[in-house]
Amino acid sequence: VVDExxxxxSLGDLDxxxxxxxxxxxxxxxxxxxxxxxxxxxxSEDIAxxxxxxxxxxxxxxxxxxTSLRGWLFGTTSHLIDDHFRKLYKHPTEAxxxxxxxxxxxxxxxxxxxxxLQAIRLATSKLTADQRKVLALRFGSQMSLKETAxxxxxxxxxxxxxxxxxxxxxxxxxxxxxx
Amino acid sequence: xxxxxxxxxxxxxxALETGVSLEACLSLYPELKSxxxxxxxxxxxxxxxxxxxxxxxxxxxxxxxxLEHAAELxxxxxxxxxxxxxTLAYASLTVAAALxxxxxxxxxxxxQTLPGDALYPVKRAAESLSLSAAPGQxxxxxxxxxxxxxxxxxxxxxxxxxxxxxVRFVGTLTQMGPEAWVVDDLRVVLTPETILDPQIETGMGxxxxxxxxxxxxxxxxxxxxxxxxxxxxxxKIEAEAWTVDGNEINIHPLTLIESGIRVxxxxxxxxxxxxxxxxxxLAILRLEGMKVPTSTSTPASTEEDxxxxxxxxxxxxxxMTAASWQIGNRTIAITPGTELEGxxxxxxxxxxxxxxxxxxxxxxxxxxxLEGDETDEVDEETGDEPEEETPEPxxxxxxGGEDSGDDGDEPPEEGEEEEEKEELEEEEEGDH
Numbered sequence: 001v002v003d004e005x006x007x008x009x010s011l012g013d014l015d016x017x018x019x020x021x022x023x024x025x026x027x028x029x030x031x032x033x034x035x036x037x038x039x040x041x042x043x044s045e046d047i048a049x050x051x052x053x054x055x056x057x058x059x060x061x062x063x064x065x066x067t068s069l070r071g072w073l074f075g076t077t078s079h080l081i082d083d084h085f086r087k088l089y090k091h092p093t094e095a096x097x098x099x100x101x102x103x104x105x106x107x108x109x110x111x112x113x114x115x116x117l118q119a120i121r122l123a124t125s126k127l128t129a130d131q132r133k134v135l136a137l138r139f140g141s142q143m144s145l146k147e148t149a150x151x152x153x154x155x156x157x158x159x160x161x162x163x164x165x166x167x168x169x170x171x172x173x174x175x176x177x178x179x
Numbered sequence: 180x181x182x183x184x185x186x187x188x189x190x191x192x193x194a195l196e197t198g199v200s201l202e203a204c205l206s207l208y209p210e211l212k213s214x215x216x217x218x219x220x221x222x223x224x225x226x227x228x229x230x231x232x233x234x235x236x237x238x239x240x241x242x243x244x245x246l247e248h249a250a251e252l253x254x255x256x257x258x259x260x261x262x263x264x265x266t267l268a269y270a271s272l273t274v275a276a277a278l279x280x281x282x283x284x285x286x287x288x289x290x291q292t293l294p295g296d297a298l299y300p301v302k303r304a305a306e307s308l309s310l311s312a313a314p315g316q317x318x319x320x321x322x323x324x325x326x327x328x329x330x331x332x333x334x335x336x337x338x339x340x341x342x343x344x345x346v347r348f349v350g351t352l353t354q355m356g357p358e359a360w361v362v363d364d365l366r367v368v369l370t371p372e373t374i375l376d377p378q379i380e381t382g383m384g385x386x387x388x389x390x391x392x393x394x395x396x397x398x399x400x401x402x403x404x405x406x407x408x409x410x411x412x413x414x415k416i417e418a419e420a421w422t423v424d425g426n427e428i429n430i431h432p433l434t435l436i437e438s439g440i441r442v443x444x445x446x447x448x449x450x451x452x453x454x455x456x457x458x459x460x461l462a463i464l465r466l467e468g469m470k471v472p473t474s475t476s477t478p479a480s481t482e483e484d485x486x487x488x489x490x491x492x493x494x495x496x497x498x499m500t501a502a503s504w505q506i507g508n509r510t511i512a513i514t515p516g517t518e519l520e521g522x523x524x525x526x527x528x529x530x531x532x533x534x535x536x537x538x539x540x541x542x543x544x545x546x547x548x549l550e551g552d553e554t555d556e557v558d559e560e561t562g563d564e565p566e567e568e569t570p571e572p573x574x575x576x577x578x579g580g581e582d583s584g585d586d587g588d589e590p591p592e593e594g595e596e597e598e599e600k601e602e603l604e605e606e607e608e609g610d611h
Contacts, residue, residue: 171221
């Protein structure tokens with residue numbers, strides 16, 4: 001039930017109702033998508049928010065999605081995440097502060113768990129863009145195969161193959177130190 | 180890659196999700212184990228990166244940021260004016276009005292003459308003269324307000340004196356009995372001949388046309404709706420008109436607009452009904468953060484509370500909890516007294532009759548399902564989509580030809596094979 005032409009014209013008119021509706025509908029999955037890749041709540045919130053701002057700007061300029069709003073939002077979110085990591089690599093000191101574990105638990109256990117997660121994230125970063133995307137959509141945003149196919153503009157069968165290859169490659173990158 | 184392997188992977192990913200162990204899954208497909216195992220191990224790792232839903236405050240914070248951004252993108256010409264407002268008597272009832280009263284600060288100090296006095300016509304003539312001579316709309320409006328206050332004061336004095344004169348004044352309706360109403364502090368007796376505006380409710384500003392009775396009351400010939408309050412969410416801000424909850428509200432240069440109101444804010448509006456039945460917006464005030472000093476009446480109480488008023492709105496049910504629903508852009512409290520009509524589910528379009536307190540909190544009295552909901556069955560699929568706007572690359576489907584994205588669930592298709600081309604890095608993820 002994905003209405004692809006989801007009130008795009010109302011969004012272009014900056015109609016608050018349409019904006020609120022689209023935001024509340026897609027923000028949660030964009031946020032989880034970003035969380036999957038960054039592991040940081042604040043950054044994920046900023047990125048998912050930013051994707052909507054870019055959407056409004058694009059629509060105002062007469063650009064933006066023509067068919068799949070959802071696909072466009074995920075594409076933009078992907079870009080923003082990539083930008084985020086690019087910046088991190090340039091200023092590596094900030095990288096340390098990206099994933100702070102919460103309090104009120106054994107700090108050592110947490111640190112260990114966090115290290116495991118970082119290792120997995122690092123392994124996913126070595127995948128191709130499409131492979132990363134399919135995993136983030138399926139496991140981060142928890143979309144069905146069919147939804148994933150729609151968002152990525154591919155056929156479900158292509159997604160199945162892509163997903164299999166992504167997982168196989170991920171396993172390879174994880175190496176022996178599988179958590 | 181065989182379809183069977185993909186199917187097995189899909190089944191096992193689903194099974195892992197429900198807590199089935201990896202070993203149990205693999206035992207279902209012994210012949211695929213060597214290929215399936217590494218993929219499932221990776222799937223478990225990927226699953227561990229998944230997080231819970233964004234907390235509600237994160238969603239709301241983001242929504243606010245996005246709406247604010249929209250407001251900045253929107254071309255804006257905000258009109259503002261500061262001036263005294265008419266119908267102060269009405270305003271004095273509410274907190275909002277108290278603000279206006281302060282800004283107006285108009286008291287008719289010189290109302291010595293009363294209707295029936297020899298000099299009274301002179302006073303009226305002088306008034307209308309200064310009104311026509313007053314330079315600029317602002318001054319005119321102030322004078323009108325001043326004169327309106329005088330009329331009320333005159334009526335009060337006439338009642339005290341018991342002098343049977345014709346009166347016409349504006350005040351706030353504070354009580355509605357079957358035979359008599361109270362407007363400000365004046366008793367207004369209704370007769371079968373009295374012409375009443377059916378929309379009138381307690382708390383509204385009314386204009387009374389009548390005659391003073393020596394017994395100390397006013398017998399009304401007509402009571403007209405003069406001012407009332409509306410509240411809602413600002414949806415659009417333009418120079419000439421705002422849109423609030425779907426209603427277009429006309430703005431004119433004299434409308435007092437609290438500074439800093441943005442799209443998405445809850446506002447309280449004071450609206451005046453003109454002689455030709457058109458509406459003039461006197462003031463727009465922001466509701467959020469506005470504290471009601473007294474009133475702690477429970478939402479369930481059926482008392483008439485002048486600090487609350489009722490609204491009707493329609494919208495989509497966006498979330499439902501026991502205590503409140505999100506409908507449109509609004510959180511609406513649900514009480515045991517709320518009347519629910521129809522089998523309402525998330526996403527339904529409903530009509531809500533609700534009571535709004537001055538602080539903007541909304542309690543549903545009745546919610547009904549609107550049928551013929553135009554959540555249009557998505558019938559489109561106009562043309563095959565991924566075009567240059569969709570921000571992802573479109574390789575990967577140069578195979579089988581048909582790309583009409585979705586056709587229900589995958590039909591059991593004959594022989595199309597995803598030829599396993601380990602695609603190499605395509606760093607570009609589309610653009611826009």
